[in-house]
Amino acid sequence: MQRDIYDEDHEAFREVVKEFVKRYVTPEKARQWDADGEVDRATMKAAAEHGIVGLSVPEEFGGAGMLMDYRFRSVVNEELIRSGHGSALAGAAGIQDDLAVPYLAHFGTDAQKAKWLPKMATAEVLGALAMTEPGAGSDLRGVRTTAKKVDGGYVVNGAKTFISSGKTADIVVTFVKTGEGNRPDAFSLLILEDGMEGFEHGKKLHKMGFPGHDTAELSFSDVFVPDENLIGGVEGRGFVHLMMNLPLERLSIGAVAAAVGEAALEWTLDYTTNREAFGKQVVDFQNTRFRLAEMATTVDVMWAYIDRAMNLYRKGELSADEAAKVKFWCTEREWEILDQGVQLHGGYGYILEYPIARAFLDARVHRIYGGTNEVMREIVARSITGRK
């Protein structure tokens, strides 16, 4: 179904992303990222040069100023994912623009914005967001990383895990406990800089999917973080800040899921059209046709839902509860489409040279991170029943 949220600027930008993919996101490059476990910085910088990374950085700091408009970001997701080689880059770009930049752009002090955002627009500085700990994931108030107030700053102790871009990031927006108990105002966000004494990027984690995008453990032993690195300059606002960015985080995962679903449909259509069995093309068997029809319809409905959510987000009206619905529903449809796509690819669907196989493995985490889909259901249930 024809989507109607894009205008000629988005389509012109789509051509830019396509050209970028042609020149920079080659199969060789993707293999290199997989082998290195991370996207190389030169590619990130080239992407930033063309506005593919840095979209959410405000214009006054050298970015595109699209923090409250996800459409250009979605175009980036769509074209990188469609290529079959760009999922690692899509992931790295998403961490920068959807998870790191917003905390500085929305809540940072003027000094913090001026110091970091211009370099984030060019990818000279990459950011990450560290919330999850070995003992606290969706249950954020269980975090144990502490930041003790000392003269001129904080001393941070603790550990974080499953941090996307955790190895390549130059700054990590870190969720820490600055107060007693687990009241919302007991938490703050601190900017931890690569190279600070006592800040170790632990081992790179080996994952089921996304081999080309780094995920790391971080540890903090008596890391001194100056006052100027307290996001917003006021203690106790960390929890509120996280809550405020939840709509974007959930929307972004849903939008990626829709882009993957669409790509999976294209790959499967292409494969079944070119593959023969029992003397005819696989696409001509009734089962294939029915499954493709279901996949195509699901993709349309996902986009209808995502496009509506993007429009609400643009108006500042997408609530975290609504975004939770989008996140769990779209990632589950994505999973079904990929499973069907793998099946229609037959044995080749199990071979990692085929994008459908890689996307299948990559997608499994979509139902887990950004708040598990079970937690999303709890949030939705709470919003409709009014009961905790």
Place this chain on the structure above:
Amino acid sequence: MRIVVLVKVVPDTNAERTLSLETGLTERATGLVADEIGERALEAALTYADAHEGTEVHVLTVGPAEATASIRKCLAMGAASATHVVDDGLVGADLGLTAEVVAAALGRVGYDLVVAGNQSTDGMGGVLPAMVAEHLGLPSLTNLAAVDIADAEVSGTRVADDAAVSLSAPLPAVVSVTEALPDPRFPGFKGIMAAKKKPLEVISLADLGIDADDLTTSRSIMLAVDARPPRGAGVKITDDDGEAGVRLAAFLAENHLI
């Protein structure tokens, strides 16, 4: 200095291209793109402009209304302004009429140097830059594999089968470039946004004082167009009597292939 780059908008070579048997023209429904050789010409101009303050790069396109997006792309790449000649009288225009229009438009826009691709991907005429130079009475350096622009002169190298020829001409001049030139840059987000504010003048044949149907000027006119006949089945020689070699040789001789 003002450099005018001629950019043709052509059907995307990555899409299927079909010839309309009614008009003899390529069906344009598949989407139009700026011809890649035109983008290379633009790159040569922009590279010079980047290094020489006060140089303005202007894009000139003769083509259908749908060419706008491609012209905007050229502006997003870095051209300062553009002129788009659109007119129903230009549908199916031959090289003679196109050259007349381009020359007239150049006169209106003003130029110190005109840069074009050596030939378009669709028409493949390869003579338009020379025809434009003839109209304007300018020196013409064609098929350059390397271009060097200077204040008052343009020079370059034309690579022929058995020699490389160095050429130069005083400005104003017309040059055409080959695929040997560096890959064109491609725009980014900021270029796209900046392009929206750049001047793009749309003009018609009347603005240029040209009558497309002026029969006192020679024009090529399409008399008939036909699809290429489908290929018939070939001759199959099977070796069931040990004489296939002889029959194969006879077949080749018969068709003057040996």
